[in-house]
Amino acid sequence: MVEYEACIMGIRAVIECKIKVLEVYGDSTLVIYQLNGEWETRDPKLIDYQKLVLELVKEFDDVTFCYLPRDENQMAYALATLASMIKVNKQEDVKPIQMSIYETPAHCYNIEDDEEKDDHPWYHNIFQYAKNREYPNQASENDKRTLRRLAIDYVLDGEILYKRRKD
Incomplete structure (x- = not known):
């Protein structure tokens, strides 16, 4: 149920942004395959959630549901970590987060080339x-x-x- 609830919240937020083409990525095979119609929804608690999602997606011109395994869903974990670090008042506008993806780990950028090298080990x-x-x-x-x-x-x-x- 939690997966469906998160999906519904996300879809509602996207509808408010007037977006018409949507790709939904989820790490729950159950939810993704049920929404794609590949698996039958038998649990009575989930049927209403599925109906609500399918009703909401009628707002879009094109919607695809894609399965993304949890260990490959690093972006979701990073965003969840960022979200847990800030408090937002309902009256405030939330500024967009600008992100960059670097090939080299971030800690390597903290070391400047012109720093003096002392030839000592880290310890x-x-x-x-x-x-x-x-x-x-x-x-x-x-x-x-x-x-x-x-x-x-x-x-x-x-x-x-x-x-x-x-x-």
């Missing part, structure tokens, strides 16, 4: 703090606090830095 500052209780030269108070918090999760055995675990 160097943690190692130095665990060994000698020394901070990097230009460390701010916030940097020092963060380094202390990170170092708690590591233990130094001679010259080898280990991450603390239950064992």
Whole structure:
């Protein structure tokens, strides 16, 4: 039922936008195949939902229902995460979200080419703090606090830095 309810809400929102051609992607094989007419709807609770969806789609010139497996539905998870992060008042207009798709992971764009390269491994500052209780030269108070918090999760055995675990 939840899948049908989400479908109905989405279709109603699209109708308000005056869109006439619609592709609906869903990760419920049951709902998608029932709406395509490939499977019979036997559950009495679902029959009314199916009828409502089929009534709503009459507003469109063309509608297709496409099955998209859950593990391939990354965009839906990303949008759900974004939606859970913001609060919207009913009186406010919601600004559109502009998205870009990059071939390289986003964290790689945080590293600028002109940054100084120090040839130290990522754990160097943690190692130095665990060994000698020394901070990097230009460390701010916030940097020092963060380094202390990170170092708690590591233990130094001679010259080898280990991450603390239950064992």
